[in-house]
Amino acid sequence: MxxxxxxxxxxxxxxxxxxxxxxxxxxxxxxxxxxxxxxxxxxxxxxxxxxxxxxxxxxxxxxxxxxxxxxxxxxxxxxxxxxxxxxxxxxxxxxxxxxxxxxxxxxxxxxxxxxxxxxxxxxxxxxxxxxxxxxxxxxxxxxxxxSLEIRNKNLVGRVAFVILFFAREVYSSKVFDLPVSRKEIADFISMSTANVIRTFSDFKREGIINAEGKMIEVIDMEKLDLLAKRG
Amino acid sequence: MxxxxxxxxxxxxxxxxxxxxxxxxxxxxxxxxxxxxxxxxxxxxxxxxxxxxxxxxxxxxxxxxxxxxxxxxxxxxxxxxxxxxxxxxxxxxxxxxxxxxxxxxxxxxxxxxxxxxxxxxxxxxxxxxxxxxxxxxxxxxxxxxxSLEIRNKNLVGRVAFVILFFAREVYSSKVFDLPVSRKEIADFISMSTANVIRTFSDFKREGIINAEGKMIEVIDMEKLDLLAKRG
DNA sequence: CGCGGCTTTGATGTTCATCAAGTAAAGTGG
DNA sequence: CCACTTTACTTGATGAACATCAAAGCCGCG
Structure with a gap:
């Protein structure tokens, strides 16, 4: 400092x-x-x-x-x-x-x-x-x-929630660099690191997001919204 | 009113x-x-x-x-x-x-x-x-x-947490009448009603608590504490 | 006394954590 | 700047934890 x-x-x-x-x-x-x-x-x-x-x-x-x-x-x-x-x-x-x-x-x-x-x-x-x-x-x-929202969702919903949180509330952009590690996301949503990563990979495979290291691009915002609400 | x-x-x-x-x-x-x-x-x-x-x-x-x-x-x-x-x-x-x-x-x-x-x-x-x-x-x-505490525990830990919450913070007594239904406990700790009931039964079977309908008696406070901290 | 909601238990399948092993990336010291 | 070390990331396999479904008993209330 x-x-x-x-x-x-x-x-x-x-x-x-x-x-x-x-x-x-x-x-x-x-x-x-x-x-x-x-x-x-x-x-x-x-x-x-x-x-x-x-x-x-x-x-x-x-x-x-x-x-x-x-x-x-x-x-x-x-x-x-x-x-x-x-x-x-x-x-x-x-x-x-x-x-x-x-x-x-x-x-x-x-x-x-x-x-x-x-x-x-x-x-x-x-x-x-x-x-x-x-x-x-x-x-x-x-x-x-x-905290109540997070508690209410399953793994997929929580990861979708975090991505939307950064895209909307933090960066106001569909493309952004994650300021946290995968592990920190896990610490945020109370899930294991391995499963957070797996879910990112799933979203990528399904064409919902693009992710290269820290770079995240939301491709299908509606789908992500749906997953966040469902889960 | x-x-x-x-x-x-x-x-x-x-x-x-x-x-x-x-x-x-x-x-x-x-x-x-x-x-x-x-x-x-x-x-x-x-x-x-x-x-x-x-x-x-x-x-x-x-x-x-x-x-x-x-x-x-x-x-x-x-x-x-x-x-x-x-x-x-x-x-x-x-x-x-x-x-x-x-x-x-x-x-x-x-x-x-x-x-x-x-x-x-x-x-x-x-x-x-x-x-x-x-x-x-x-x-x-x-x-x-x-909310953070609850998120951090598994089913057993959450149920133990709720029982201790009522015993210590609400009634200051080992014996009390639950003011809520099993379903409401489930709504509080974000778990299914069936599993909350099952856990109550487990605690009862293991001699940790006694439970008859709404009446709850904490028998083994230390054990309950341990379960709340572990889970 | 009959209906609906709460409670209980068992059976089943899904979701999730954990372990393990390997790869990539990022920092560290020579 | 490279070799080394550490930390982050990734994927698969396995078992544990949990939700869900179903059936039955219970209780209170109209």
């Missing part, structure tokens, strides 16, 4: 409206003095579960995975998060240590503000707190529904 | 500290004038997914299940909620309609306050908003972790 400089350009930050819609220019200026920005590279760990929460963090650019490590050492992926979302969302304000670990899937930029300052900021601004409440709730609701 | 009278006794309500720890006596008095209390019987539906959110609701007494109905008409249980929690928690402040349905497992008392009044209350009280934020986050975090 490369250190943050904290240059105060938040007034013009394109994410200001998304994250802090209720702050005045003056308040944003003050916030800026207390924030810093960090860059992380693919593979780096932002924080581990159990570590003390010191900062409010949100993802400005990139892609990260939220995961937890099970007692047998394997990883379970909670969700994959795109920009504009807090990445400490699940634990924020509730605990003093993170519930889940976060690692970087694509080079990312994180903005962070000390928790103490955030608390102070919130104490004087109910609108800000309510806005955050709404956002946190929505993020959590998304994670819950995603 | 039996209608609410709204008698103003909130000042002495044993749940005041739990739900509204940051309100003064005066504020609670005003809140009271805007709240009402409803009683629901086992089997009644408090609200259905898709219905407009009009009230902030929390569970004062009883037991409810949060669920969603899938496209094929079957139910998937999101979680089972005990008193002191908001029951509209997942959707609150985010959407104008409920994401999940809620029905009553044991005769329940719900306190509800109009959403408009709640919003007003929050606008002027950042501490209240922050307190709610913390609570909502914690509830959601619990649901997420629960």
């Amino acid at each position: 490369a250190g943050g400089l904290g240059i105060c350009i938040c007034e013009n930050c394109e994410f200001r409206e998304v994250i802090f819609p209720h702050l005045t220019d003056e308040e944003v200026h003050e916030l800026c003095a207390n924030k810093s920005e960090s860059h992380y590279r693919k593979g780096e760990i932002i924080h581990r579960e159990g570590e003390e929460i010191t900062d409010f963090k949100y993802l400005k650019k990139g892609l990260v995975k939220v995961f937890r490590t099970l007692s047998d050492g394997t990883e379970q992926i909670v969700t994959i998060t795109r920009p504009f979302e807090f990445i400490s969302n699940v634990s924020f304000f509730t605990r003093n240590s993170y519930t889940y670990s976060i690692s970087v899937l694509e080079d990312s930029t994180i903005c962070h503000v000390s928790l103490d300052y955030m608390r102070e900021l919130f104490s004087g601004n109910a609108n800000l707190a309510m806005g955050l409440l709404a956002r946190v709730t929505r993020v959590n609701e998304g994670i819950i529904t995603q | 039996a209608g609410g009278l709204g008698i103003c006794i909130c000042e002495n309500c044993e749940f005041r500290e739990v739900i509204f720890p940051h309100l003064t006596d005066e504020e609670v008095h005003e809140l009271c004038a805007n709240k009402s209390e409803s009683h629901y019987r086992k089997g009644e539906i408090i609200h259905r997914e898709g219905e407009e959110i009009t009230d902030f609701k929390y569970l004062k007494k009883g037991l409810v299940k949060v669920f969603r109905t899938l496209s094929d008409g079957t139910e998937q249980i999101v979680t089972i909620t005990r008193p002191f929690e908001f029951i509209s928690n997942v959707s609150f402040f985010t959407r104008n309609s409920y994401t999940y349905s809620i029905s009553v497992l044991e005769d329940s008392t719900i306190c509800h306050v109009s959403l408009d009044y709640m919003r007003e209350l929050f606008s002027g009280n950042a501490n209240l908003a922050m307190g709610l934020l913390a609570r909502v986050t914690r509830v959601n975090e619990g649901i997420i972790t629960q």
